[in-house]
Amino acid sequence: MKRIIYTFIILLAGLSVSAQTPDQIFKAAGSPPNPKVQVSWNRYYTSEGLWAIAKKLSEAHPNLVKVETIGKTYEGRDMIALTITDFSKGNVDRKPGMYVDGNIHSNEIQGGEFAMYTAWYLAESWYYNDFIKDLLADKVFYIVPTINPDARNDYMKGVNTANTPRSGMMPIDDDRDGLVDEDGYDDLNGDGEVTMMRRKNPNGRYIVDPTDPRQMIEVEAGEPGEYEMLGYEGKDNDGDGEVNEDRVGGYYDPNRDWGWNWQPEYIQRGAHKYPFSVPENRNVMEFVMKHPNIGGAQSFHNSGGMILRGPGAEEDRGTYNATDDKVYDAIGELGESIMPGYTYMVVWKDLYTAFGGELDWFHGCRGIFTFTNELYHPYFMFGKDYKGGRRGDEVQKDMYKFEKNLLMTDAFLDWKEFDHPELGKIEIGGFRKNFGRDNPGFLLENDAHRNMAFLIFHAYHTPKLVIEKVEEKDLGGGLKQVTATIANKRLIPTHSSHDTKNKIIRPDYISLEGANVVAGMIVTDVDMNKTSEQKVAPAKIAVENIPGMEAVTVRWIVSGSGKYTVKVDSEKGGVVTK
Incomplete structure (x- = not known):
């Protein structure tokens, strides 16, 4: 009996990795019906996982996909770029080009999947879709799925929160005590996650939500509390009386390292030593400089549902004029219409001042029309706009409802007691790192496809x-x-x-x-x-x-x-x- 079961499992495994026969397929509109490279777009892949997909695409579609290494990362990994075009039509180096990248911030991982989804969709749809066939005859796409492969892997595999590490893997002394990475986050209870710590305290500012015991509510001033919140899991590893003050990889921001209006650390927090001191950014810069045919660019970040364009600083307003603005507005407003929940915005005017950003370098130094998409938005949970008032409180409550009713409680770890070496009896619990910034699995392909469609519209409108x-x-x-x-x-x-x-x-x-x-x-x-x-x-x-x-x-x-x-x-x- 066991032998029969094992044989059946092997047969199922074989079916799962093989394309179906044409008679088993009914085509869904807008998608390749029977792709040569089968990829599940409801999950995330390590850097090596993305490279494996790239390799399979190039092997399955040698007439459409080439993969190359554009340089080494800080830890010595290869950085890869995919070139997607119809190589049988025209001189590839002279076709109008579209550059795409993702995951410059290591915890903003879905940019890697969105960029790779674009490569996959273009290659697999070429056989079925005349629009894609004409597009790849005219245009060339350069896709760097992850700018930050070292720290992408560290985010996925390491002891991190949803917000760390943001930078790469260069060691930085955050608190300037002469020590590096000596006091990062700790997985205290060994459950493979870094969640929150709370401790009972009658003078605390929080109580348990009576409608949902997982959630903490901040009390009004003067009202009695029940708990104090102690931040993410961690302990004083270096004996300085501080917890979690040095994060793994330290803090520098790869998106403050570009050679346009770069400012030093005392002006722009996150700036590194000098422009392009981060090797991964330098690799991208050198690649782009070798491809003057690039007329459009997009970079995938998270989160917040934003279609951003420069300038990053008010001082750079002169680099954009009414003529360029009309082009940006036409493309950005189309993006709003095909990506519900996303808002077209100007960085300095609608968000904050950012010096040394990637999109400013692309526009300012190369004259390339460039957008940064901040992926995922709370709108995707229940279709709410969350505008005005106590937006954060409403989003927080809906996150708990969404996690319970649509994720089947897969993203929250219940509060459990723990004896902390410095803090005494505490409780540990909260959302896993893969929820809040990253698309849940069933929303991943939908968001990837809409962003890809916006990117293709942008590429289509490079000069013809x-x-x-x-x-x-x-x-x-x-x-x-x-x-x-x-x-x-x-x-x-x-x-x-x-x-x-x-x-x-x-x-x-x-x-x-x-x-x-x-x-x-x-x-x-x-x-x-x-x-x-x-x-x-x-x-x-x-x-x-x-x-x-x-x-x-x-x-x-x-x-x-x-x-x-x-x-x-x-x-x-x-x-x-x-």
Whole structure:
């Protein structure tokens, strides 16, 4: 009997890792019906787990997915990037590019899954979806699933709370006592989690919620209490009378390390030694610098349901003007419409001041239209907006209801007594670290798909250049006038206004090849036939920008006859010829 049961289990295991046959599938709208790489998107993966998915995608779809190492982490791990495109169509390095990353903050883990879901969806949908097929013929996606693989693993496997570690694994002396990591969190009761400590105290400020014994309620001033809250599990490991004052990895913020408006620690808490002193960020910077075709970028963080764009500091308002703002607004507002619970916001104006942030470096130093998505929102629990008043209290109460009624009490550890070496008799309990900031499993794929759809819309609107028409006019005397109109069919220009002002990326070149060019000019007013001549190298006209949803017109005077080619060469808009 046991042998029969074991055989049955083995057969089931085999079925679970193999794609179904086509006759067993009824396609759900918007999803690949029978993916070659089967991935469960209702769970989280370690850094190695993400790399395994990337490897499987590249092996299953060699015509669409390439994986490369872009550098080493602080602890010596490989940082990987996936390049997703139709490699059989065009020059990959010259296609308009979209950069994506996640998990720069180690505890903000779902960015890794959202980024990898994007790669998976693009590769698997290419066979079934004409829109994706056309998109990957035109565009290239560069996806770094996790910027912070060392600390991602530490968050998942180590003794941490939902809020730690935020940084990477570089040792930092938080309390400046000359010791590092000597007094981090402790899993006191050995249950594999770091939850909260409470102690009975008639002068405490908390009582047990009579409707839910798991929850603590703060009493009004003057009312008697029952408990005092003592923070997360921990003890005084270094004998300095403090608990949990040095966190694992110390505190630095990888999103305050970028080389745009960077400020030192005494101005911007979390800044490290100097811009790009964090090796993982430096790897990304060098990768992006090697790919000037990147016109759009998104970075996945958590939490709060926000679509953020710069500037991070009010001092940088000048790096954005009305022209760029219109592009950001059009894309950001679309994001609000397809991601319920998310709000489009400007960092410095709607949140706080942040110096040395990734999105500011992308925009300020590379002229790339960039968003940061703060993933997950309490709205996802019961569809409430939680606006105004005591929002935090209402969210807290609903978290307990949600955990009980939808997670089947899987995310809360009941209060249990413990003899603390310094604090005496206490109780330990509370939410696990995987609840509060991270999407619960059944909400993970839904949120990933909506964010991916927003990202694809953004990528779709990187420049698409078309030579709309080429007109000839005989001028007599063996001379001919050739006029070409080049349109950008998408929202994002070939150069942001900030880029144009600071000449970050070289101009777009519109060339007439195969003809004897006597003169070349930009037509500044088509109706009034006004032009601006380029006297040097007239066959190759330099255009500072091809705006989104607009066109530019250039003109040449040529002598002689014969065939010729009009060629447009744009770093962010690609190469087109006619």
